[in-house]
Amino acid sequence: MTKSELIDALAKDLNLPANITSSIISSILDAMTETLVKGENVEIRGFGSFSVREYAAYTGRNPKTGEKTQVKAKKLPFFKVGKELREAVNGQKNN
Numbered sequence: 498m499t500k501s502e503l504i505d506a507l508a509k510d511l512n513l514p515a516n517i518t519s520s521i522i523s524s525i526l527d528a529m530t531e532t533l534v535k536g537e538n539v540e541i542r543g544f545g546s547f548s549v550r551e552y553a554a555y556t557g558r559n560p561k562t563g564e565k566t567q568v569k570a571k572k573l574p575f576f577k578v579g580k581e582l583r584e585a586v587n588g589q590k591n592n
Contacts, residue, residue, distance in 0.1 A: 500526075510580055543581035550575045 498506075500522065508518040529539045533549050540546040554570040578586075 535549050541579070545579040545582055546577050548575050548577070549573070 504515055504519045507513075507521050507522065508515045511518065517561050525546055529547065532539050533547060538546055538548045551572050552570060555568050557566050557568040558564070559566055
């Protein structure tokens with residue numbers, strides 16, 4: 498599902514114009530992004546949680562040339578699936 502498909506689905510479910518649902522989705526995603534940039538976690542019960550993980554620098558290898566290269570330390574967003582979502586995807590019933 499793409500962002501535009503999510504906007505269309507929300508517009509249909511709430512019987513609202515697409516421009517309003519687009520603003521709603523954008524506001525939610527912006528708030529989540531700002532929270533992660535601050536180093537805080539985002540938890541959506543039953544769906545999952547988003548956090549930022551820090552990765553140390555390491556020596557990598559260019560797959561084309563085989564040349565060793567230094568990869569800088571970085572932070573990346575990480576998603577941990579919630580129990581209800583995991584069970585739904587696996588076809589298990591929610592209790």
